[in-house]
Amino acid sequence: MIDLTAPASSSAPDLWTWLFYLLMIGITLWGVYIFLIAPIRKKRHILESIPYCPSLLLPQLPIERDKVIQVASHRLMQLNYRVNLFRLTCTCLRFRRFRQFYPENDIRRLCRHLRKELQNSGCTQQYDELTRGLIASRxxxxxxxxxxxxxxxxxxxxxxxxxxxxxxxxxxxxxxxxxxxxxxxxxxxxxxxxxxxxxxxxxxxxxxxxxxxxxxxxxxxxxxxxxPHKLPQRRGETLPTPxxxxxxxxxxxxxxxxxxxxxxxxxxxxxx
Ligand SMILES: [Zn+2]
Known part of the structure; x- marks a missing residue:
């Protein structure tokens, strides 16, 4: 005779445990995509686009600017990035992942920290007005x-x-x-x-x-x-009512x- 009052067997995971496992798998897959696959794909797109996409070269700043400057992160104030205005380099994640692959002096190398430091140091005064207008934008x-x-x-x-x-x-x-x-x-x-x-x-x-x-x-x-027929629609194209x-x-x-x-x-x- 079966004893209905006996506790359920602990060997088989219940529904909540299965949901927890599924959630963990989902989070792991999401993390792998966001932190591994997406950056690799974006880097590949950047490298592929360089021969086809024209760009602007910034005039070389004087050699006195070849030094490391600490720039505070705008999100994490306790974090500093090391920026070099002469070489147009930064230690932020976006620069290391993407912007560093553009050629020397290419305006597309400018991450947020390089842009801000170029403006704050007055270096943008050496550029023409249109270039300054572009740098003021993202x-x-x-x-x-x-x-x-x-x-x-x-x-x-x-x-x-x-x-x-x-x-x-x-x-x-x-x-x-x-x-x-x-x-x-x-x-x-x-x-x-x-x-x-x-x-x-x-x-x-x-x-x-x-x-x-x-x-x-x-x-x-x-x-x-x-x-071009193989390229997917770019995300973020939808704009407010024109x-x-x-x-x-x-x-x-x-x-x-x-x-x-x-x-x-x-x-x-x-x-x-
Ligand atoms: Zn940066």
């Missing part, structure tokens, strides 16, 4: 190109796989003529290439000319980039497409 793009416009200048930041383009150029001041040159402060303007809309605010002055240059630039870079396209913007887009298709039929933008 450097998050794979490609940077500097372009001269008919009455202005800009730096374009983008990734061949992403439809988000960041443009750093001068704002129009009150005394500037309508068509430029523009003497306002350098600002960042964000453009969604796929949706053909400016997001986060008004377009830059002479936006029509800027977009024609951007179209050519991105088309050429995407044509060079390897296996400014709705006005009739004027739509007309400008049609005009731009007409001009671009005419230029494509005569001058190939990119060799295959």
């Amino acid at each position: 450097l998050r793009d794979a490609c940077y190109v500097r372009e001269t416009l008919s009455r202005s200048e800009m730096i374009v930041g983008f990734h061949p796989r992403s439809s988000i383009v960041r443009i750093y150029t001068y704002r129009k001041s009150q005394i500037d003529p309508q068509g430029g040159p523009f003497t306002g402060p350098v600002d960042k303007f964000t453009y969604n290439h796929r949706q053909d809309v400016w997001v986060y605010g008004e377009p830059p002055p002479n936006s029509e000319e800027i977009l024609m240059v951007v179209d050519k630039l991105i088309t050429a870079c995407r044509a060079r980039y390897p296996s 400014i709705p396209a006005t009739e004027a913007a739509l007309a400008a887009r049609e005009r731009r497409e007409r001009i671009l298709s005419a230029s494509r039929s005569t001058t190939p933008l990119q060799k295959p």
Whole structure:
């Protein structure tokens, strides 16, 4: 006869124990992905992108800057990173994992600590205004190109796989003529290439000319980039509701497409 009052056998784990095991396995797999697989994949993407993505080189700072400076972490105040402005190196995790693989003096080497220290030490005064404007922003793009416009200048930041383009150029001041040159402060303007809309605010002055240059630039870079059909959609592309396209913007887009298709039929933008 079975004794129902006897305690359950302790050899078989109960449901809670199994859930605990599953949770532990999940946390371990998550940790392996976040701390091991994801950094390896990102490093591989960076190394692969270097031959295809143009960038900007910063002018070399004087040799007196070849020294180690302690910079406090913005998250953990008791932690200091060692930064060298001459060599553009830092001991933070992001620099060691990713940014150090960019070439010497490449602007993409600048982690948060290098950017802050360059600004605090006054070294950015040795750079031009557009470069200073770019450094004041977070450097998050794979490609940077500097372009001269008919009455202005800009730096374009983008990734061949992403439809988000960041443009750093001068704002129009009150005394500037309508068509430029523009003497306002350098600002960042964000453009969604796929949706053909400016997001986060008004377009830059002479936006029509800027977009024609951007179209050519991105088309050429995407044509060079390897296996675009195999590349997954980049995360973080979704932005808040863009400014709705006005009739004027739509007309400008049609005009731009007409001009671009005419230029494509005569001058190939990119060799295959
Ligand atoms: Zn750093």
